[in-house]
Amino acid sequence: MTELLVYLALSRNVSFIQDPKALQHIFLKVRLLQYATVLRNDSGAPQDQHIFEEMTSFIANNKLVFGDGLASILGEHHKRQRKMLNPAFSTAHMKLMTSQFLDVTYKLRDVLSRKTATGPQEVEFMEWLTRTALEIVAQSAFGTTWDPMTEEHEEHRFTSSAKLLG
Numbered sequence: 001m002t003e004l005l006v007y008l009a010l011s012r013n014v015s016f017i018q019d020p021k022a023l024q025h026i027f028l029k030v031r032l033l034q035y036a037t038v039l040r041n042d043s044g045a046p047q048d049q050h051i052f053e054e055m056t057s058f059i060a061n062n063k064l065v066f067g068d069g070l071a072s073i074l075g076e077h078h079k080r081q082r083k084m085l086n087p088a089f090s091t092a093h094m095k096l097m098t099s100q101f102l103d104v105t106y107k108l109r110d111v112l113s114r115k116t117a118t119g120p121q122e123v124e125f126m127e128w129l130t131r132t133a134l135e136i137v138a139q140s141a142f143g144t145t146w147d148p149m150t151e152e153h154e155e156h157r158f159t160s161s162a163k164l165l166g
Helices: 020-036 056-066 075-089 091-115 125-142 157-165
Strands: 003-008 012-017
Touching: 075 091, 091 125, 125 157
Parallel strands: none
Antiparallel strands: 003 012
16 A cells, blocks of 8 residues: 655644555445444544544635535535435436537547647647546536637636636
């Protein structure tokens, strides 16, 4: 397992884990066990819920950027919001969105084909992947378009703002 243990001020230890299997265990298996547990402390929260919670600074930064949403809350409030979003990510709903994913992906393919039609050319691939991902979100989640996926297109102001977050 790839793990970096950092000793912070005030004797607080923080673990940064990169191993995919360990992360899967932490985010899927342990969290599911925590939510399913019937052993609770005095406040009603699962006793071991704090074991793999995100750092306070991470939650605080997310709250500044995204507000009181799924990325900036913990515990029962987080669990309730996740339950409300579950239908949007069901297998049946994802199958309905597949055509939108493919439409945007085909546009990316066409752009890259045009750019390289005259031979090898350097392409800012990360820029195109970012545009593609944001356009898929725009179409499938919000029912709108932010980017026609052409070389000449001015970037939508929301796309520019979203890129500043990363």
